[in-house]
Amino acid sequence: MTEIIKVLGPPGTGKTTTLLNYVEDAMESIDIKKIGYFSFTRKAAEEARDRAVTKFKLDKKDFRWFSTLHSCGYHSIDLEGRAVMQKEQFKAFGDKIGFNMSSVDSETGISENFYLNEYALSRARGISLEQHYNKYSDSTKINWKQLSYVAEAYDAYKEANGFIDYTDMLYEAVNENLLPSLDVVFIDEAQDLTPLQWAMVEHFATTAKKLYLAGDDDQAIYRWLGADVERFIEYRGTEIVLPKSYRLKKTVQVFAQNIIQLTSNRIEKEWKAREEAGAVFYHQVIEGVDFSKGNWLILGRDRFIIKRLEDACREQGLWYERLERKKFSKPIAKRVFDAIIGWKELTEGKAVDKKTLKKIFFYKETKNNFQDEFDKLNEHHLYDLDTLKVLLGPFSVGSWLQALDKINLQDRAYLIRLNESDEDIFSTPRIRISTIHGAKGGECDKVLLATDMNVKTYSEYRKNADDEQRVFYVGATRAKEELHILLPQTNMHFMLSL
Numbered sequence: 001m002t003e004i005i006k007v008l009g010p011p012g013t014g015k016t017t018t019l020l021n022y023v024e025d026a027m028e029s030i031d032i033k034k035i036g037y038f039s040f041t042r043k044a045a046e047e048a049r050d051r052a053v054t055k056f057k058l059d060k061k062d063f064r065w066f067s068t069l070h071s072c073g074y075h076s077i078d079l080e081g082r083a084v085m086q087k088e089q090f091k092a093f094g095d096k097i098g099f100n101m102s103s104v105d106s107e108t109g110i111s112e113n114f115y116l117n118e119y120a121l122s123r124a125r126g127i128s129l130e131q132h133y134n135k136y137s138d139s140t141k142i143n144w145k146q147l148s149y150v151a152e153a154y155d156a157y158k159e160a161n162g163f164i165d166y167t168d169m170l171y172e173a174v175n176e177n178l179l180p181s182l183d184v185v186f187i188d189e190a191q192d193l194t195p196l197q198w199a200m201v202e203h204f205a206t207t208a209k210k211l212y213l214a215g216d217d218d219q220a221i222y223r224w225l226g227a228d229v230e231r232f233i234e235y236r237g238t239e240i241v242l243p244k245s246y247r248l249k250k251t252v253q254v255f256a257q258n259i260i261q262l263t264s265n266r267i268e269k270e271w272k273a274r275e276e277a278g279a280v281f282y283h284q285v286i287e288g289v290d291f292s293k294g295n296w297l298i299l300g301r302d303r304f305i306i307k308r309l310e311d312a313c314r315e316q317g318l319w320y321e322r323l324e325r326k327k328f329s330k331p332i333a334k335r336v337f338d339a340i341i342g343w344k345e346l347t348e349g350k351a352v353d354k355k356t357l358k359k360i361f362f363y364k365e366t367k368n369n370f371q372d373e374f375d376k377l378n379e380h381h382l383y384d385l386d387t388l389k390v391l392l393g394p395f396s397v398g399s400w401l402q403a404l405d406k407i408n409l410q411d412r413a414y415l416i417r418l419n420e421s422d423e424d425i426f427s428t429p430r431i432r433i434s435t436i437h438g439a440k441g442g443e444c445d446k447v448l449l450a451t452d453m454n455v456k457t458y459s460e461y462r463k464n465a466d467d468e469q470r471v472f473y474v475g476a477t478r479a480k481e482e483l484h485i486l487l488p489q490t491n492m493h494f495m496l497s498l
Contacts, residue, residue, distance in 0.1 A: 002205050004237035007214040010271045011256070011477035012247025012443065016044075019186050019214055020052055026184045026210075027056065036065035036182040036204070038072055040189035040197075040222075042107065044441065045071070048188065065180060069187075069197045070107040073169035076178045085158065085165040090116075093157045097150065103325065107166045110225060114142055115150035123167045124194040124226035138456075170196055179203045184210045190235075191215035194226040213237060217267050218260045221437060221471045233267055241269045247443050249278025252483045256476040258497045263469045280483045286312045289448060289484055296431040297444035299475045301468075301494070303435065304454040308489075310433055317417030319424070320431035323438040330429070332411050339363045339407075340415075341426070343400045351382035363404040366395050436475040447479035450486040451494045458492035468494060 009015030019037070026035055037052075039045040049066035053059070064075065074084070083089070086106050094101030094113070104111040109120030122132030129151050133144055158164065173179050174196075185204040187193070190213045193201065204211050213235060220229035245253065253273035260266065283289050286309065298313070298320075300306040306322070313320050314331065321328040330337055342356040343364075352360075354377045361374070370392040377383065377391070385397070397403060401419060418425055432444070449472070453461060461468040472494050476483055485496070 002208050003210045004205060004235075005210070005212050006235065006237040006239045007212055008239060008241045008267060008269055009214060009216050010242065010245060010269055011216070011219065011474075012245040013242035013271060014246060015214055015216075015242060016048055016051065016188070018242060019188060019212065020048065020055060022212060023052060023186065024056070030183050032056075032058065032062050033064060034183040036072070036180065036185040036208075037063070038065070038067060038069045038185070038187050038200075040068070040192040042068050042071075044189060065182060068107060069193070069200055070166040070170065072179065072200065073166060073173040076173040076180060077169055077176075079164065082162050082164045085163050089161075089163055093154065096157065097153050099150070108225070109165060109167055115147050116154065118142060118147055119151040119154065120167065121226050123171075124196050126195040126199070167196070170200065174199045174203065177203075179207075181207050183208060184212075186212045186214065188214045191217050191220035191229050191232045192222045192225075192227045193232070195228050195231075196226075198228060198231050211237075216269075218263070218269075218470060219440065219474050219477075221440060221467070221474055223467055230265065233265060239267075241271060243270070244272045245274065247480050248273045248477060249276045249481065250274070251278040251280050252476065252479050253278075255280045255483060256473055259469055259476060260473040262497070263466045265466065278479075278481065278483075280485065282485045282487055283448075284487055285489075286448070286450075286486055287316065289486075291316075291318055291431060294430065294446050294481075295444055296446045296448060297439060297442070297478055298431060298433045298448045298450070299436050299439055299478065300433075300450045301436060301453045301471065302457055305450055305452050306433060306435055308452075309450060313431065313433065314414045314417070317414070317421035317423060318431055319418055319427075319429045320433055321429045323432070323434035326438070328432060332414070335359055336363065336404075336407055336411060337425075339404055340400045343403055344426070346385045346388075347397065347399075349384065351384040351387075353382055354379050357383065357388075360404070363406045364395070365405045436471050439478055440474055443478050443480055445479075445481040446484065447475070447482070448484040448486055449475045451488050451496065452486075452490050453492050453494065455492060461494070465495075 007015065007018065023035060023037065037048055039048060045066060045068050049060065049063045052063060052066065065072065087104060090101040090104040090106065099113055099115070101111060101113055101116065104116065109116065111117050118132065118137055119129060121136065122129045125132060129148065133142065133147060179200060182204065185208045187201055213232070215232055217229050217233050220227060220232070223229065248256070250273045298309055300309050310322060310331065321330050338356065339359040339362065342352050342360045345352055357377070373392050389395070401415065407415070457468070
């Protein structure tokens with residue numbers, strides 16, 4: 001009979017480190033190839049694998065079963081000549097039916113396309129598309145005929161071209177009993193698993209000698225992706241609560257606990273914060289926050305709120321970066337930034353290539369039209385300022401603020417404010433802006449948490465507060481030193497217990 005252990009890891013309690021210690025213990029008597037470590041996200045799975053590779057001084061290839069559950073399905077089945085749907089195949093399918101499919105996550109099938117996204121969620125939940133539509137879909141945005149058309153067209157496209165996606169693989173691995181037989185299995189972030197992924201867990205719960213389910217129901221914020229947190233809460237096993245957070249200080253912990261204790265269905269956990277007091281501050285407006293020192297993470301509930309926070313940072317002349325499609329990017333276009341860096345290098349006596357020069361002169365007004373001379377420049381050569389004046393003729397110099405005078409007015413105004421604030425745009429920004437969901441798993445010394453919501457989120461919050469309490473709990477528990485609360489700016493906001 002399988003021994004099942006639930007490892008409950010409150011924020012910052014070292015869950016991954018604890019699990020790797022358990023892996024190390026297991027490796028004393030079990031071959032690493034008979035150990036599985038599966039996580040909800042690719043990032044978490046790769047982090048665990050890389051830490052294990054370093055700790056145990058083995059090769060990545062040795063950790064075959066350290067992956068996402070979707071990848072587990074991929075490695076479990078025989079593709080039999082079938083090709084896997086990747087970004088280029090999703091794009092081709094979108095072009096065929098007249099939809100943009102450029103942002104599809106090939107593992108989960110989740111995208112910014114409403115229709116494909118709804119179909120992916122119905123499959124993750126293990127219910128029919130019609131059941132999903134009637135229970136979960138927003139009928140004001142999603143048309144049933146269009147949705148069923150996209151779903152049917154997608155399945156037909158795969159069949160006609162011999163393609164298979166990761167969800168197909170999970171169904172095949174589960175239904176045909178193709179999942180690996182492992183001795184010890186670790187399921188991390190188990191609070192975020194979908195019903196389809198829970199079917200995989202059930203396989204390991206009956207075949208493995210020991211199964212670790214690790215997670216924190218208080219941090220379950222992916223119900224909108226089909227996650228079934230109640231399954232994690234109710235799953236039977238020996239519970240181990242990691243007792244001490246290495247991130248949160250006392251005041252921040254108290255604030256966060258006041259949020260999460262209002263959740264109606266959760267596992268009660270006792271854990272200690274760091275010894276230091278920490279601090280929680282409240283601000284009426286974002287302009288009242290002193291961002292001049294330290295590293296900051298600014299969090300908003302959704303993109304609408306993020307846009308407002310970003311506008312406020314631009315107005316104050318703050319240099320920041322924002323989370324966009326899982327990567328942090330600077331608040332001005334890369335082409336503009338590259339032109340600024342290129343001009344700075346030229347004025348410092350350095351030489352740059354033709355590609356950089358194209359960007360510079362795209363944003364630089366010139367009296368002389370030297371396009372013909374510019375076209376003759378060699379793609380593989382480097383050119384300094386003196387050489388360019390000889391080859392192209394005279395043109396104005398000066399700081400990049402003066403020289404690159406064709407930058408659009410909005411970006412130019414922001415860049416001027418940055419210059420007046422003595423912000424160094426060539427340094428890594430101390431301030432990051434992200435949705436709360438995007439920041440899950442991260443941390444920062446100082447966190448500013450905005451309490452406003454958009455209309456849809458607020459409507460759902462008023463119906464059932466539990467999910468939003470978990471979301472704002474996650475936001476609050478990103479803070480290592482100070483938590484700053486931006487009080488409501490609208491009537492649609494999270495209710496704080498002050």
